[in-house]
Amino acid sequence: MATTAASDIDLDTYTHLPLQIDPATKTLSLHPSATASSSPDTSLQAALSTVNQLHGVLKTLDTPNSIPPHPLPTNLPTQKRTAQITKLREAASTAFRKSQFAESIRLYTFAIDMAASRPSWEPVALIRDELSGLYRDRAQAHMGVRDWVEGCKDCEASVECKRPQGEKGKVWWRGGKCLLEMARYAEAAQWLERGLDCEPGLQADDGREMRALLAEARRKADQFTASS
Amino acid sequence: MSGTDYNYDDNGQFFPFFVLTLTGLVTLPLTYNILKKNEDIENTAPRIQSDFKPKHDDLIQAQRRAQKRKEFKTKRTIAVILGYLIMAWMVYKIIVTKRIMPKIWDPYEILGLSRSTSEQAIKKHKRLSSLKYHPDKVRPDASKNETVETLNDRWVEMSKAYSALLDEEVRNNWIQYGHPDGKQSFSIGIALPKLMISEGNGKYVLLFYALILGVALPYVVGKWWYGTQALTKDGVIIASAGKIFKEYKEEITIGGVVAATSTGEEFQQLLKGSRSDAGLSKVEKSIFAPEAGLSEQDLSRLKEIEDPLRRKVLALLWAYLARVDLGDDTLESEKYAVAPIAFLLNDSFTSIALAFSVVAPLLASYHASQHIIQALLPDASPLLQLPHFTPKTVQAIEGADAKSHMSLQKFMSLPQSSRRRLVADMSDSQYASAMQVARQMPNFVVAKAFFKVIGDKVITPSALVQLVVKGRIIPPGIQHVPEVNEADLEDIDPEEGDLDALLGRKSAKSRRKKPIIDEPTAGFNNKENSIQPPLAHAPYFARNHSPRWRVFLTDARAGRIGVPPFTFTEFDKPIFNAADNTPTFNMQTFKCQFQAPPQVGQFAFKMHLICDSYVGLDSTVDVILDVQDMSKAAVVESEDEISEPDEDTLAGQMQAMKGGGAAGKRKKKKAVKADEEEEEEEEEEEEDEDEEESDTDGEVEEVSDTDTETDEE
Numbered sequence: 001m002a003t004t005a006a007s008d009i010d011l012d013t014y015t016h017l018p019l020q021i022d023p024a025t026k027t028l029s030l031h032p033s034a035t036a037s038s039s040p041d042t043s044l045q046a047a048l049s050t051v052n053q054l055h056g057v058l059k060t061l062d063t064p065n066s067i068p069p070h071p072l073p074t075n076l077p078t079q080k081r082t083a084q085i086t087k088l089r090e091a092a093s094t095a096f097r098k099s100q101f102a103e104s105i106r107l108y109t110f111a112i113d114m115a116a117s118r119p120s121w122e123p124v125a126l127i128r129d130e131l132s133g134l135y136r137d138r139a140q141a142h143m144g145v146r147d148w149v150e151g152c153k154d155c156e157a158s159v160e161c162k163r164p165q166g167e168k169g170k171v172w173w174r175g176g177k178c179l180l181e182m183a184r185y186a187e188a189a190q191w192l193e194r195g196l197d198c199e200p201g202l203q204a205d206d207g208r209e210m211r212a213l214l215a216e217a218r219r220k221a222d223q224f225t226a227s228s
Numbered sequence: 229m230s231g232t233d234y235n236y237d238d239n240g241q242f243f244p245f246f247v248l249t250l251t252g253l254v255t256l257p258l259t260y261n262i263l264k265k266n267e268d269i270e271n272t273a274p275r276i277q278s279d280f281k282p283k284h285d286d287l288i289q290a291q292r293r294a295q296k297r298k299e300f301k302t303k304r305t306i307a308v309i310l311g312y313l314i315m316a317w318m319v320y321k322i323i324v325t326k327r328i329m330p331k332i333w334d335p336y337e338i339l340g341l342s343r344s345t346s347e348q349a350i351k352k353h354k355r356l357s358s359l360k361y362h363p364d365k366v367r368p369d370a371s372k373n374e375t376v377e378t379l380n381d382r383w384v385e386m387s388k389a390y391s392a393l394l395d396e397e398v399r400n401n402w403i404q405y406g407h408p409d410g411k412q413s414f415s416i417g418i419a420l421p422k423l424m425i426s427e428g429n430g431k432y433v434l435l436f437y438a439l440i441l442g443v444a445l446p447y448v449v450g451k452w453w454y455g456t457q458a459l460t461k462d463g464v465i466i467a468s469a470g471k472i473f474k475e476y477k478e479e480i481t482i483g484g485v486v487a488a489t490s491t492g493e494e495f496q497q498l499l500k501g502s503r504s505d506a507g508l509s510k511v512e513k514s515i516f517a518p519e520a521g522l523s524e525q526d527l528s529r530l531k532e533i534e535d536p537l538r539r540k541v542l543a544l545l546w547a548y549l550a551r552v553d554l555g556d557d558t559l560e561s562e563k564y565a566v567a568p569i570a571f572l573l574n575d576s577f578t579s580i581a582l583a584f585s586v587v588a589p590l591l592a593s594y595h596a597s598q599h600i601i602q603a604l605l606p607d608a609s610p611l612l613q614l615p616h617f618t619p620k621t622v623q624a625i626e627g628a629d630a631k632s633h634m635s636l637q638k639f640m641s642l643p644q645s646s647r648r649r650l651v652a653d654m655s656d657s658q659y660a661s662a663m664q665v666a667r668q669m670p671n672f673v674v675a676k677a678f679f680k681v682i683g684d685k686v687i688t689p690s691a692l693v694q695l696v697v698k699g700r701i702i703p704p705g706i707q708h709v710p711e712v713n714e715a716d717l718e719d720i721d722p723e724e725g726d727l728d729a730l731l732g733r734k735s736a737k738s739r740r741k742k743p744i745i746d747e748p749t750a751g752f753n754n755k756e757n758s759i760q761p762p763l764a765h766a767p768y769f770a771r772n773h774s775p776r777w778r779v780f781l782t783d784a785r786a787g788r789i790g791v792p793p794f795t796f797t798e799f800d801k802p803i804f805n806a807a808d809n810t811p812t813f814n815m816q817t818f819k820c821q822f823q824a825p826p827q828v829g830q831f832a833f834k835m836h837l838i839c840d841s842y843v844g845l846d847s848t849v850d851v852i853l854d855v856q857d858m859s860k861a862a863v864v865e866s867e868d869e870i871s872e873p874d875e876d877t878l879a880g881q882m883q884a885m886k887g888g889g890a891a892g893k894r895k896k897k898k899a900v901k902a903d904e905e906e907e908e909e910e911e912e913e914e915e916d917e918d919e920e921e922s923d924t925d926g927e928v929e930e931v932s933d934t935d936t937e938t939d940e941e
Contacts, residue, residue, distance in 0.1 A: 043532050164785055186632065197784040197834070 017044065027052045057119040068121040081118060085111050085130065093137065101144040108138035132162035136171045143174060151178040169199040169210055176213050185221035192217060244318040244325075251318070255311030262304050269797055270772040273760040276668045277809070280615030280661050282767045283553065287561045291770035295568075335389035335402070347394065354390045361386060464576040468492040472577050480589050482606035483526040485596040486549070489573040490542035498565055505536035507559045511543040520550040521605055521619065545570055549605050551612075551768070568771045571600045585789045587782045591836070594778065598843045603768035609633035610844035614666055615767065616658040617651075625650045635844050640666055640705030667703050670761045670803065671845045672777060674699040675815065676717045677835050679853050681824075683721060686856050689826045693853070695791070697779055697818040697837065701761070701803045703811055716815035758798040764841035775841035779820055781833040781851070790833050794820040830854050 018031035028048050058066050092107035112134045118127055135158035142151035155175030158165070165171055172195025179188035192214040196207060282288070336343055341353065359365060363379045391398040424433050460469045468491065475488035496504075512530075515522055526546065533539045544563045547554055554560050574597050581589040599606060602613050609622045610633060626634055639647065651659060676698045681691045696719045702709055764773045780793035801814035825831065831853040838846045873879035 042528070163787075184631075200785055 019048075026055065053117075054120070068119065081114060085114050085134075088114070089134065089137070092141070096137070096141050096144065099144070101141050104141040104144070105138060108134055108141060112138065128161045132158045132165060132171075135161065136165075136167075136174070139171070139174050139178070143178060146181075148178040148181045151175075152182070164198050164200060166199075169195050169207065172196075172199065173210050173213060176210070176217065180213070180217055180220070183224075185217050185224055188217040189214060189221055244321040248315055248318040248322070251311050251314045255308055255315060258304055258308045258311065262301050262308060266299075269760060269774045270763065273774045274762045276665060276762045276765040278615060278661060278665045278668075278765060278767075280665065280767055284560050284564070285767070287557070288564050288768065288770050291561065291564050291568075292772075295771060335392045338385055338389040339393075350390065350393050354394075357386060460576065460579075462572070462575045462579060464573060465493045468494060468573060469576045469580075472573060473580050476577070476580050476584070476589065478584075478586055478589060480592050481525070482592050482596045482599060483523065483529070485574065485577055485589075485592050486545055486570065486600075486606075487526070487529050487542055488577055489570040489596075490538050490545060492541075492569065492573040494569045494573070495537065495541045495566065498569065499537060499540065499562065503558075503562070505540050507554075507556060508536060508540045508543060510556065511540065511547055511554060511559060511563075514552045514554055515543060515546045515550060517552075519619075520546075520552050521608070522546055522550060523607065526606075541566055548603055548768070549599060551603055564768070564770050567600055567603070567769060571597060571769075571771075571773075574600065582789070582792060587787050587789055590780075590789065590793075591838075594838045594840060595843075597840045598838075601764055601766045601769050601773060601841050602843055603766070604843055607633075610636045611639055613669075613765075613843060614662040616654055616662050621651055621654065624653065636666065636669075637671065637704045637844070663705065665765055666705050668762065668804075668809070669703050669765065669842060669845065670701050670775060670839070671703055671842075672699050672816070672837060672839065672847070673702045674835075674837060674847050674849050675712050677849045677851050678719075679851070680719065686860050687824055687854060688858050688860075689824060689828060689855055691824045692821055693824045695779070695781070695820045695822070695835070695851075697820075697835070698815055699818075699837075700813050700815055701799075701811055702813065706811060710813050713815070719817065758800065759802050760798050761803060766841065773841060775839055777818070778838050778840065779818055779835065781835050784832070784834045790831075791820070791822045794818070824853065824855050828855050828857050 019028055020031045021028055028051055030044065030048070058068070061068065063069055088107050088111040092104045092111065095101075095104040095107060112131065115127060115130045115134060135154045139151045139154035139158065142148075142154060152175060155171050155178065158171045159175070172192060176188050176192040176195070179185075179191055192210055196210060196214070199207075339350075339353065339357070341350065345353070361379075361383055363376070363383050366379060388398070392402040393399065458465055460466055462469075464472075471491035471493075472488050475484070475491060477484065480488070514520065515530075516527060530539065530542050530546065533542060544559075544566045548563050548567050554563060574593060578590065578593045578597075581593050595606070598604075599608075604610075604612055608619075609626065611617050611622050611625065612619070613636065622633075625639070642650075648659065654662070674697060677695065679687060679693050679695055681687050681693055684691065687693055698717055698719070700712075761775055764775045766773060774797055777796045778793040779796070781790040782788065783790050796818050799816045801816055802812055803814070803816075804810065805812055833851050833853060835849045835851050836846065837849070873883050875881075875884070
């Protein structure tokens, strides 16, 4: 979501923007004859697209007067979007278990797109929760096809959405493994250390695999620097 | 009072005293103020020896001089000089003006008698003198310029004198009022020149007072008051702090912090008038060039700014950090002038970040201060801190596509030959000066960090905990570091009565002692027991800065600050030997006090030790604060050796009750029991007091695992 810098909100000056509105679809856009200077263009475009997107979502609401519904999850299970996402997720995980990795990745991608394009009045914590789980599982699917780079990216995205995650630190383990397979040993060690720091409750058995992986990463990192 | 008759000091003999006193009251303290040695740590610390001068060193030194001049207190000096001139003039006037003494009426003097003449003798003298001096008897003698009036006057004076000495009533008058004629009119001398009192001048005097009271006084007070109100306690204009607050974000990066500082109002005073956007395109061209090395995110953030002044400031800041040559001398001097202001504004950002208690922005702010002092880009190599190291040199060392930079310590730990080979394109003298600087950098290496409570073996809830950090200053590249002496890692509690050590004061005795000259550490001693590290080696930074170390605890999982930062600017043992400037490897101690959490349990913290002047010399240590139950503390206490109490005190009797076998004071059993209960109550009260008295230098934040993030756009 694009946000304007605080310094740009100047209540004393009026800036006339060359906007036009499409009479049919009611979308805002910049007047084509306007000479676009480089600096306000990108942020202005971003702001315009946000407005248009919001407008589109508001139009599809079936509540009276197109008022956004209550953000707290009073009847969450019946919400269309959540139901769809859950369906896609289940389909994707079954595909993964059947080792149909490409299909699984595709379905997870759909689910992520749906979750990410939720309108802005939905509770943020819930969205982040959902997204982090989806990214985590997609990372696993990428690992299935040995696509380490994408797996790494997804792990990082998952961590960015929600930290700490619980779930016994699966995302950290997966990220570490991807990095190791890419021969980025020092980064893998750093990532795993970060994971061990962040996640609670990894002192005992739950953290055993992660610590083993960390030890391996460190060993390989030392070997690498010794040989170089 | 009727009949009062004021004598104005029309001779001007008292006026100088008055003015002299007033000016003296003002001038003398001001003199002391301007002559007092500046005790700022930036002025008393030693310097790192280095002969490296960056390209525009003349501009940087000019900035330093300008700053020194600003601090010079010129107004005060001029006021002092004026004051002394006025005082000298008044003294001169006093000496020169003839003193007109008010005459004390002394009958003895008038009659020419000594004080000890008896009444009889005085009466006899009166008879004799009446024969001589009575006007009826005497003719005026023209040769002595005598007239009838003078003779009469003289006779009147003499008879008054006689009456004063002989007649009761007159004598009383003389004793009481100093004059035989009784109560005289008051003679009050007012130390004002007649000029002010004379008829026509009254209204001018009134006008003068009205101006002072009604115009000058409110103006001066208002200016001072709004002046103090205009700055926050960091010394930053309040409006600036407000703007920086708006730029705060939880996920801010170092570049974001730099951009936040560019909003400050202080820059308006620096870049006035046409300078507020002159040369902007030139600066932007040089920083948008790919050789500068700025990140896409930072450049796009710069592009989004519309305010020309702020844009120029941020562009200059990036040019400063990227060490880019701007080509124009005015722009260059502006570039070096914005950095210290940004550093000051960064302090403001740090305070704001501390208020939010989130670790990431605080770390970003501290790292930004390091990068501003050293003039490094956020993702630049720490090796660029050494003189004569350019980005090309660094690229040659690390290879073209290095993902992470080699740290300074790592580079200096390479063997000498391979190090020299890596920087083959540097001349020998340049390399030598770089190594010299590296060997003087104060790198604090933590040896041990632990918690303790003074006087207690166990940490109890809400106790006053001390975090003791023990480490040594080991500059990068020093070989043959001696092993850590285990004894140095112990922290002995000071004795119970040693108030000075408990309060952290230097003892009065050692403060008065003069430093011994032949001790090897004398050169770096400025105050007793406090050794200052050398000023930060920052050839691009136009201020003297003494490095500060900050220690704080964070909860790694929640990403929040556990204990707010403590700042240290000096050490307790010498760092470098004065003779050959080699490090002494003394074990230094930092101590921070805060209150333990009120719950029992183990708290895992990450201790950060950050130096605010050098990049890459920070350390993090995992520490665990083990808070145990109060009962364990009590158990431990009883092991302490307490001497046996005397028999005839209450304690002794209780001891006797418990242990038995003492002299039989069984009769007092009941009374003793009642007293026992009283004592228990007292103990409880004492504990409560202790909790209240414990210093809330910092409190441990309660960590909640169920913290859900609130709405964020």
